[in-house]
Amino acid sequence: MTHFGKHIRSRREDLRKHDRRFSLRQVAQRIEVEPAYLSKIERGDVAPPSEATTLKLARDLGEDQDVLLALAGKVSSDLQEIIRKRPKLFADLIRKMKEAPDHAILRIVREVRDGEW
Amino acid sequence: MTHFGKHIRSRREDLRKHDRRFSLRQVAQRIEVEPAYLSKIERGDVAPPSEATTLKLARDLGEDQDVLLALAGKVSSDLQEIIRKRPKLFADLIRKMKEAPDHAILRIVREVRDGEW
DNA sequence: TGTCATGTATTATATATAGTACACATTAAG
DNA sequence: CTTAATGTGTACTATATATAATACATGACA
CATH class of the missing domain: 1.10.260.40 (lambda repressor-like DNA-binding domains)
Structure with a gap:
């Protein structure tokens, strides 16, 4: 492979x-x-x-x-579980992020870490 | 199951x-x-x-x-592919989002859709 | 009342997944 | 120089995955 x-x-x-x-x-x-x-x-x-x-x-x-x-062509089962619990939300999020540059994703991760919601 | x-x-x-x-x-x-x-x-x-x-x-x-x-206990293979292309970034993002409330995730999706990067 | 469609029971199977067991030739170390 | 460790070839296997094929009993309907 x-x-x-x-x-x-x-x-x-x-x-x-x-x-x-x-x-x-x-x-x-x-x-x-x-x-x-x-x-x-x-x-x-x-x-x-x-x-x-x-x-x-x-x-x-x-x-x-x-x-x-x-x-290895796999995605960690714990990530899969997170996605499966809210499939629409996460499917949407991930597909939207597909084209986003790394720094944009990193910024979001940082924002979430800092509890900005 | x-x-x-x-x-x-x-x-x-x-x-x-x-x-x-x-x-x-x-x-x-x-x-x-x-x-x-x-x-x-x-x-x-x-x-x-x-x-x-x-x-x-x-x-x-x-x-x-x-x-x-x-x-069915699965995650779409197209989502898996997106994750596998940038595993660290997406693993981090998804794990951080695990505890986030729906509206917070929705807000991010909206922001990304509106090209805010 | 016979025929047609419905859902199901049983049996079989092909392919993939995830390895083990053992023997053997080569190399490194004391 | 010989013993021990290294990587590999070959053959085998257990379990799961994802279905197919056929036959059958029951109910609807015309």
Whole structure:
């Protein structure tokens, strides 16, 4: 699919330069999958793993969870739940935001954080 | 799962009061599934159908697509795609909006529509 | 009263998802 | 030099997803 595999492989290899515990086998063990499976994931031989496994991987490699999920072609289930609770409102909001530049979205996030409602 | 089945059954039966074309069989034919399958969906005997089938159903029954997808436990793939393109930004936005009251979100949608950036 | 339409029960199935298990060749380390 | 660790090939599997096909009992209707 995407370059999910390439991404985590290069990230893992970067980390390994300074820390031997980032061998494929040791990462696999920590995130509780078989080494052969992680190998296939990194080479793009299989589709990206489940949300749960992707999250463990993000934690282990120190990556942003939402970004890694996105690379895996997924959207975090907690976000989905928020949307599903008020589908019209959020669908509308998100579609409107589609074309908005980053800074506009950031401004809104800041406004909301500062409790401006 | 949820009351997806109940919901569409009652909606369909309401429509049928004024239009005989809303029998289970005829709806099934229009949305291109087997009557037996639609029957099972309505009775909650199986999980809600795929996104594609749910959308056809929404169109046929004149329901809001995002709302019906939400009842099916899903989030529209076009929304997911928007989020995946800027995962950090949107994850942040949506989580911040989680607690916001409807009117606050509506206000933002309006502001964005009016091009306030 | 027979036929037509309705909803449903049962059985089957193709494809996708998410991995495991094990063996093997190569490389690195003591 | 040999032991231990590394990455990978191959084969297999369990569960879920999303439906199809057929047959059947009941009720409407003409």
